[in-house]
Amino acid sequence: MATSINDLLNKYTDDRKNLIPILQEVQEKEKYLSAVSISEISNYLGISENDIFSVASFYSQFRFIKPGEHTIKVCQGTACHVRGGGRVLETVERELKIKPGQTTANGKYTLETVACIGACALAPTMVIDNEVKRNMTPQKVTDLLNSKNKAANDAR
Ligand code: FES
Incomplete structure (x- = not known):
């Protein structure tokens, strides 16, 4: 078969x-x-x-639940944490209404946390799919997610 x-x-x-x-x-x-x-x-x-x-x-690399179309990883390593990584994570959680390990109901985003992505000089960081986003702030998170949603709506 x-x-x-x-x-x-x-x-x-x-x-x-x-x-x-x-x-x-x-x-x-x-x-x-x-x-x-x-x-x-x-x-x-x-x-x-x-x-x-x-x-x-x-092995933490393996997952058993289908991820969303996009994966957002918010760094919670020490360098990012001391520069506001916690607030960045809270903002993503609030905007998407999910917690780390969860996927939005529309299947669009999966949220994860990571310990360090090796770009501490750019802290706080997050990664959307494979693209590193640097010096994140709650406002930047909101703007980024809004622009992604707008781009998705415009493509329809
Ligand atoms: S702690 Fe976040 S990139 Fe290193």
Whole structure:
């Protein structure tokens, strides 16, 4: 039976040692590890779905819930924290009405926090998809989200 990750799986031998690289590639492709994908990996490698879930849960990089169209990561590392990163996070939470780990009801944004993105000189920072936003303030957050929403509405 053809599956969404069949081609991907076929690049690997069915050796259990390939579990992590397969999980990483599936997540890269689908942005998360769906129950269907885990089931297919389970069949391919002969590892139970429970064992795959246990292994994947150990690594914070893997997620099991479909993320929103855009991922916002607000840095809460020390440098960002002392320069107002907490207020930046509060503003994103208030604007989007979600907490870290949650996705907006319209599936547009997923909010996460990170410990440091390695750009402390630009603190406080946040990352939208792969774009680093520097020297953030609550006002900048509001303006940014408004402009993204406006751009999305204009595109309709
Ligand atoms: S602490 Fe935020 S970028 Fe380093």
